Amino acid sequence: MSLATAQQLDAQDALASKRQLFDLPAGSIYLNGNSLGPVSKAVKQRLQTVVDLQWGDDLISSWNKHHWIDLPGKTGGKIAPLIGAEVDEVVCCDSVSVNLFKLISAALARHELRFPDNKATILSQQDNFPTDLYIAEGFTQLLGSARVELITVTEQDLESAISNKPTILLLTQVNFRTGAVHDIEAITRFAHQQNCAVIWDLSHSVGVLPLELDAWQVDYAVGCGYKYLNGGPGAPAFSYVNKSLLDKLQQPLQGWMGHKAPFDFAADYQADTGINQLQCGTAPILSMSALDAALESFADVTVADLYEKALGLSEVFLESLASSGAADSLQLISPRDASKRGAQLGFSHKDAYAISRALAEQGVQTDFRSPDILRLGFSPLFLSYAECWRAGATLARILEEKLYLEQRFSIRNKVT
Amino acid sequence: MSLATAQQLDAQDALASKRQLFDLPAGSIYLNGNSLGPVSKAVKQRLQTVVDLQWGDDLISSWNKHHWIDLPGKTGGKIAPLIGAEVDEVVCCDSVSVNLFKLISAALARHELRFPDNKATILSQQDNFPTDLYIAEGFTQLLGSARVELITVTEQDLESAISNKPTILLLTQVNFRTGAVHDIEAITRFAHQQNCAVIWDLSHSVGVLPLELDAWQVDYAVGCGYKYLNGGPGAPAFSYVNKSLLDKLQQPLQGWMGHKAPFDFAADYQADTGINQLQCGTAPILSMSALDAALESFADVTVADLYEKALGLSEVFLESLASSGAADSLQLISPRDASKRGAQLGFSHKDAYAISRALAEQGVQTDFRSPDILRLGFSPLFLSYAECWRAGATLARILEEKLYLEQRFSIRNKVT
Numbered sequence: 001m002s003l004a005t006a007q008q009l010d011a012q013d014a015l016a017s018k019r020q021l022f023d024l025p026a027g028s029i030y031l032n033g034n035s036l037g038p039v040s041k042a043v044k045q046r047l048q049t050v051v052d053l054q055w056g057d058d059l060i061s062s063w064n065k066h067h068w069i070d071l072p073g074k075t076g077g078k079i080a081p082l083i084g085a086e087v088d089e090v091v092c093c094d095s096v097s098v099n100l101f102k103l104i105s106a107a108l109a110r111h112e113l114r115f116p117d118n119k120a121t122i123l124s125q126q127d128n129f130p131t132d133l134y135i136a137e138g139f140t141q142l143l144g145s146a147r148v149e150l151i152t153v154t155e156q157d158l159e160s161a162i163s164n165k166p167t168i169l170l171l172t173q174v175n176f177r178t179g180a181v182h183d184i185e186a187i188t189r190f191a192h193q194q195n196c197a198v199i200w201d202l203s204h205s206v207g208v209l210p211l212e213l214d215a216w217q218v219d220y221a222v223g224c225g226y227k228y229l230n231g232g233p234g235a236p237a238f239s240y241v242n243k244s245l246l247d248k249l250q251q252p253l254q255g256w257m258g259h260k261a262p263f264d265f266a267a268d269y270q271a272d273t274g275i276n277q278l279q280c281g282t283a284p285i286l287s288m289s290a291l292d293a294a295l296e297s298f299a300d301v302t303v304a305d306l307y308e309k310a311l312g313l314s315e316v317f318l319e320s321l322a323s324s325g326a327a328d329s330l331q332l333i334s335p336r337d338a339s340k341r342g343a344q345l346g347f348s349h350k351d352a353y354a355i356s357r358a359l360a361e362q363g364v365q366t367d368f369r370s371p372d373i374l375r376l377g378f379s380p381l382f383l384s385y386a387e388c389w390r391a392g393a394t395l396a397r398i399l400e401e402k403l404y405l406e407q408r409f410s411i412r413n414k415v416t
Numbered sequence: 417m418s419l420a421t422a423q424q425l426d427a428q429d430a431l432a433s434k435r436q437l438f439d440l441p442a443g444s445i446y447l448n449g450n451s452l453g454p455v456s457k458a459v460k461q462r463l464q465t466v467v468d469l470q471w472g473d474d475l476i477s478s479w480n481k482h483h484w485i486d487l488p489g490k491t492g493g494k495i496a497p498l499i500g501a502e503v504d505e506v507v508c509c510d511s512v513s514v515n516l517f518k519l520i521s522a523a524l525a526r527h528e529l530r531f532p533d534n535k536a537t538i539l540s541q542q543d544n545f546p547t548d549l550y551i552a553e554g555f556t557q558l559l560g561s562a563r564v565e566l567i568t569v570t571e572q573d574l575e576s577a578i579s580n581k582p583t584i585l586l587l588t589q590v591n592f593r594t595g596a597v598h599d600i601e602a603i604t605r606f607a608h609q610q611n612c613a614v615i616w617d618l619s620h621s622v623g624v625l626p627l628e629l630d631a632w633q634v635d636y637a638v639g640c641g642y643k644y645l646n647g648g649p650g651a652p653a654f655s656y657v658n659k660s661l662l663d664k665l666q667q668p669l670q671g672w673m674g675h676k677a678p679f680d681f682a683a684d685y686q687a688d689t690g691i692n693q694l695q696c697g698t699a700p701i702l703s704m705s706a707l708d709a710a711l712e713s714f715a716d717v718t719v720a721d722l723y724e725k726a727l728g729l730s731e732v733f734l735e736s737l738a739s740s741g742a743a744d745s746l747q748l749i750s751p752r753d754a755s756k757r758g759a760q761l762g763f764s765h766k767d768a769y770a771i772s773r774a775l776a777e778q779g780v781q782t783d784f785r786s787p788d789i790l791r792l793g794f795s796p797l798f799l800s801y802a803e804c805w806r807a808g809a810t811l812a813r814i815l816e817e818k819l820y821l822e823q824r825f826s827i828r829n830k831v832t
Contacts, residue, residue, distance in 0.1 A: 019475060025473045036476040039771065047467055047702070051460055055649055057441045059451040059781065068649060095697020097671030098514055105558060126683055131672035131697065134685040138668035142521060143559070152683070176681075226698070233471060233484060233701035252554035255513030256547035264786050265592075267542055267568070269550040281511020282642070284703035285649035286463070365475065370680050 001319045006389035009316070012183045015309055018381045021297045022230075029364045029394075031386045034204060034344050034377025037230030037294070046293035050286060071292060072236075072257070072283050073276055078295040079238050083202065084212035089240055091275045092291065093257075093283055096203055096222050096237040100135045100170075102251040103220040103239060105186070107168045107197040108148060109250035120148040123196070124167035125155055129176045132201055136170055157178070161186070165194045172289045174204035174342035177373055179334040180308070181209070181342055185216040186322055192217065203227060207341040208310050208380065213240055220245070228343070228379055229298075231291030246274055255280035260371055296334075297381060309380035310343035313388045317345065317376065320392025326399035333373065347374045357409035358398045364391045417735045422805035425732070431725055431796060437713050438646075438798045445780045445803045445810075450620060450760050450793025453646030453710070462709035466702060479559045488652075488673070488699050489692055494711040495645070495654050498719055499618065499637065500628035505656055508707065509673075509699055512619055512638050512653040516586075518653060518667040518694055521637040523584045523613045524564060525666035536564040539582035539612070541571055546716045548617055552586055566714045571596075578603070580609045588757035590620035594787055595750040597625070597758055601632040608633065619643060622654075624726050624759040624796065626719045629656055636661070644759070644795055645714075647707030655694045662690055671696035680789060695717045713797055725796035726759035729804045733761065733792070736808025742815035749789065763790045773825035774814045 010016055021040045030038060054062040063069045077087035093099070104122065107256045111120050122136050133152065140150045153161045155175075159304040162169060169191045173182050185345060188198045207228030212282060213221055219242050225235030241249065249271070256262040257279035260270045271277040315338060330347040349355060349372060356368040367375040378388065398404055426432055437456045446454060470478040474744060479485045493503035509515070520538065527536050538552050549568065556566045571591075573780045578585060585607045588597050604614045615636040621627060623644030629637055635658050641651030659666065665687070672678040673695040676686045687693040731754060737743045746763040765771060765788060772784040783791040794804065814820055 023468075023472050025475070030475060032476045036471075038475060039472045044467055047463060051455060051463055051648075052439075055452075056439050056455045056460075059441070059444075059446060059454060060779075061776075094510065094514065095671065097697035098510065098669060101669055128684060130675070130678075130681050131681055134670045134672060134675065135668075137685050138670040141666070142668040177772070183638070195595045232467075232699040233478070234704070236700065237697070247699045250557070252551075252558040253514060255511065255516055256550060259546070259550065262546075264420070265546050267546060267549055268555050269546075281513035282650040284652065284700040286706055287700035287703045288650070290702055294550075360477075365477075367476070394568075413700040 001316070003386060003389050006385035008318050009312065009385040013309065014384070015301065015305060015380055016384065018297060018301070021383065022382045024382060027363050029391045030383070031376040031378065031391060032365045032367055033230070033379030033382070034227050035367050036226055036233055037228060038382060040230060040294055040297055042296045043232065043290045044288055047256070047286065049276055050289045068285050071285065071288050072279055075288060075292040075295065076238055076275065078292065078298070079206065081221070082207055082211070082298060083223070083240060084214055084238050086214065086243065088274055089214070089243055090238055091278050092225065092236045092288060093279045094237060094240045095130045096134050096201065096224050098280070099222040099237050099239045100132055100199070100201070100254065101139060103199050103222060103241070104136060104139050104168060105251045106241070106245070106249050107199060107220060110197070110245070111167045116333050117151065119146065120167035121160050122148060122150045122168045124150065124152050124170040125153070125158060126152045127175065127177065127240070128170070129172050129201065129203065132170060133171060135154070162194055162196060166196050169198045171198070172201040172203065174209065174344070176204055177333065177369055177375070178346050179341040179344040181340055184211070184218065184330070188216050188218055204342055204344070207298065208303070208306050210307050215240070218242060225291045229291065230294040230381070232287060232294070234287065235291040236284065236288050239275070241275055241278065249277060251278070253280045257282060306380045307354050310378045311338040313378040313380060313383055313385060314338065314343065314345050316385045317388040317392040320389045321396050322343065324396030324400055327396055329399055330374070333343045343378045343379065344375060348372045349374060351404050354404040354409035355398060356404070358404040359395060362394045362398070363413055364394050417732070419802060422732050422801035424656060425801040426727065429725065429801070431717065431721060432800065434713060434717070434797045435800065440798060443779050446799070447792040447794065447807060448781045448783055449646070449798070450643050451783050451794030452642055452649055453644060453795065454798060455648065456646060456710055456713055458708045458709045459648065462705050463702065466705045484701050487701065487704050490693055491704060491708040491711065492654055492691065494708065494714070495622065495639070498623055498627070498714060499656060500630050501656050502659065504690055505630070505659055506654055507694050508641065508652045508654045509695045510653060512617065512640050513547045513551050514669065514696070515653050515655045515694070516615070516617070517555060518588065518669050519615050519638060519657070520552060520555050521664050521667045522657070522661070523615060523636060526613070526661070526770055527583045535562065536583035538566045538584045538586055539563060539577050540566065540568050540586040541574060542568045543571070543591065544568070544586070545588050545617060545619065546580050548586060548588060549759040575606070578607055578610055578612060582612050583824065585612050585614045587614070588619065589618040589625065590619055590760070591685060593749065593785055593791070594762050595760040597756055600627070600634065604634055620758055620760070622804045623714065624719070624722050624725050630658070634658060641707045645664045645707065646710040646797070648703060649712065650703065651707040652700065652704050652715065653711070653785050655691070657694065658692055667694070669696045673698060710746045723740040723759070727754040727793045729794040729796060729799055729801060730754065730759065730761050732801045733794070733804040733808040736805045737812050738814030740816055743812055745815055746790070748829060759795065760791060760793045764788045765790060765819050770820040770825040771811070771814060774820040774822070776809060778810045778814070780810050
């Protein structure tokens with residue numbers, strides 16, 4: 001394989017034209033779309049409209065006139081086809097963390113209704129994305145160990161832990177460090193056999209991994225708007241609730257936007273029917289509008305095609321990297337079998353931070369993840385095969401020439 | 417009094433030049449700044465910078481390079497002087513509803529630490545802003561009536577109810593319908609004498625009512641970013657926690673952004689020291705940047721001056737309205753004594769909705785609040801005395817000529 005082969009793949013790539021939807025800085029290969037997706041032209045245009053014409057000219061009347069009030073549902077409805085859900089099973093609001101709190105609460109309320117005397121357990125994985133664990137920990141501390149307990153196990157021990165019939169299984173499909181993928185369908189089926197409800201965090205999946213939540217009978221899910229969905233920094237997250245669980249749903253973050261008739265200003269809470277009851281306070285319309293506009297780029301693509309390209313991009317990168325003997329100094333922590341991983345690759349190296357800085361200097365943007373992980377995301381909407389080939393070659397050269405040992409790459413920033 | 421008198425007041429108004437900071441639609445008198453503040457030029461410019469240069473060009477590195485990571489604290493720090501707090505007592509994040517949940521939790525945790533066997537009570541007012549009641553209701557339902565109960569009373573019964581020593585007092589300073597103002601200092605002092613913690617909702621106060629939270633020894637407070645602060649639709653809210661309560665604070669919405677070292681990705685939650693531990697998930701940077709930029713307009717004004725002008729504007733409006741006999745068909749539900757109300761006026765009238773539509777047609781933007789309230793906000797940063805005189809005269813004419821009875825004003829929109 002060579003750069004020419006990669007360029008041939010680009011020439012045949014049906015998704016190649018999508019690149020022009022985005023405004024990417026020149027001379028940069030952006031392998032960080034799994035951390036923060038880039039801005040699209042549609043987002044820029046929408047924000048200008050929302051700020052100048054909607055907020056600016058029509059002010060408060062925009063809630064009606066420009067349908068701001070419907071935006072959380074409308075944006076959720078655009079995410080639905082990406083995850084195999086119906087449009088009225090998804091709503092955009094709050095952060096992943098806050099949404100997880102709601103869904104854990106809902107799953108617990110359903111359990112306690114059926115088994116009022118049975119203490120509940122939440123099972124999760126030790127290397128789940130930390131905020132998921134923090135929220136579960138906060139939830140159990142609030143309710144007390146007499147009512148609910150959090151148990152975390154290694155990936156290896158998951159199956160046997162599920163056999164112990166926990167109440168709620170809380171997992172992230174794609175491991176944020178390694179990219180290793182859980183089989184949602186099989187795990188959900190097994191959990192259901194144990195009378196265990198499942199909550200899937202799809203933050204590192206949505207927009208790039210084919211998902212069939214309804215067909216897989218998933219109970220609850222959350223996901224992130226600012227990674228592969230390109231909704232902008234801190235974009236609102238989404239909640240999915242299987243339609244069969246929307247009736248009598250109970251969750252404590254019951255703000256006025258989840259009320260059946262918020263503008264009646266009634267003193268008592270009456271949950272809206274359907275997925276809208278997952279809303280809480282007033283949605284951040286600027287950030288929500290950006291996400292809504294970003295989702296336009298998914299209108300005429302299939303997630304299956306995106307997934308195939310993402311894996312192809314990462315394989316081209318690995319081939320390019322492998323052409324250098326120096327690549328052996330990196331340890332791939334992701335599954336080598338592409339079908340077992342998401343749209344990302346992780347490598348461990350004691351100088352991973354310095355390597356990521358050296359790559360940045362050469363125009364290749366990657367993530368460093370503490371303590372020693374170099375992480376690369378392969379967003380199929382805007383990356384080309386040739387870019388991934390060049391990124392692999394650049395990394396190979398940095399390793400060969402030990403460029404990362406230069407002093408200027410060793411100073412850590414506060415956030416990485 | 418006359419239009420000329422109002423124009424004279426404008427000529428002497430030290431705040432008059434602030435109007436030019438905003439981009440308001442021509443020919444409109446905007447008495448809705450207490451619902452949604454208007455966009456300022458600074459916000460437009462900031463959003464362009466954030467979208468084009470930060471997100472667009474610097475992508476993920478903007479978290480460091482452009483200090484996105486510090487924005488919730490920085491924006492909170494700009495609100496601090498408006499409420500008589502220190503900069504490290506205020507953080508911007510989430511919605512008012514979500515922040516209330518955190519603070520109620522924190523107040524309860526502190527109570528249970530001291531009195532593990534005492535059931536807690538949350539006392540609020542029946543006509544508090546509904547989302548505050550909904551959140552308190554959701555919280556008590558989650559924890560169960562054996563641990564905590566919500567009691568709501570009328571304004572008249574508040575004092576005697578506080579005498580009964582509730583655990584937490586949850587009040588909004590300015591009544592959203594009538595504009596009636598609670599004396600935070602006196603009520604907080606009385607509550608503390610009963611060993612009761614106070615949580616104040618400042619949504620309809622911040623940016624226009626002089627507040628001295630530290631001096632008044634307030635425990636906790638929340639407030640809204642999109643009313644008098646002009647932060648944009650659904651702008652992030654803020655939380656205030658008195659410094660004396662920040663140590664050992666416990667709240668369950670403990671997302672990764674409230675962690676001491678989020679980018680260590682540790683499995684266990686360790687709360688950050690200080691106010692930052694109130695953060696939960698990733699902040700919506702576009703909406704947060706708009707709020708941060710909007711706060712620039714407060715840099716060189718005092719809230720005392722804003723308050724004085726706001727009351728003056730509302731008095732000019734009342735004088736103008738009173739010049740018509742037809743005004744008697746409206747019932748003022750706000751305190752007639754300006755010192756007893758916030759920067760708003762409410763009137764009840766059985767055709768309040770149609771009146772608000774008729775006003776809108778004449779270029780006067782007001783709020784209708786179900787079932788029969790016409791509500792007007794007097795934002796001192798951008799309104800002139802002459803506008804308020806004209807608005808009063810317009811309303812008088814609509815009442816005199818019964819213009820609101822015309823068919824086209826009677827059709828209700830979904831949201832108002």
